[in-house]
Amino acid sequence: MSKTFETKRLFAKLDAAAPKGYAAGLHIRFAAPLISNSTYDEKWTEYYTMNAYGLRDPIIGWGLSCEGVIRWSELELPDPFNIWGQAAEYGLKYGLAISCGPMQSRTIVGVSRDDREFTNQEAEHIAGIVRTLHEIAEPKTELTKAQLQALRCIADGDRHAAAAAKLGISESALKARLVSARDRLLARTTSEAIQRAKEYRLL
8 A cells, every 4th residue: 555545544534533624734844844734614724824824823833842632722822813713713613733743843733623622532543643644654765766767857857758768768667666756755746756855855
């Protein structure tokens, strides 16, 4: 089973456990997650982004300084922009914040529901999903020589046919190398794989 498939499966489990959705940032580095996903109300997500609430969100503030799981109602950080109150208007009334991983590669997830607090058992279940997601999404900092060659050709602007000819392989073999590189880097596209390879200083 590929890591990409397993990551999607775990995100689906997280969604099933969060009636009003979730927002996840996996392996946050240099203020940006390597993988992010959200199933919150699109209007809330748009409003949140438009107002740059990511810089002011108490969940992110807590997640960057603590590890574990906590109910939103138990967070004692200031909320001068009333993000909690505004989120509640979109149905995000109760929730959990989950944080795990080292400071230089932290995973922070928020999950929500609108009817009641999450139980301790639900919190433990969700925290387990998040920890597994964090482990599976651990970025690989090594690629095979063949994978690197294939990515480098595309990064240099070669089309598939030209890259395959340059490497002396078939076009289908080139595509297989690109697919395996994407899977290893947990990238959805070849351009994303190239970007991540550059971030890890592989290219």
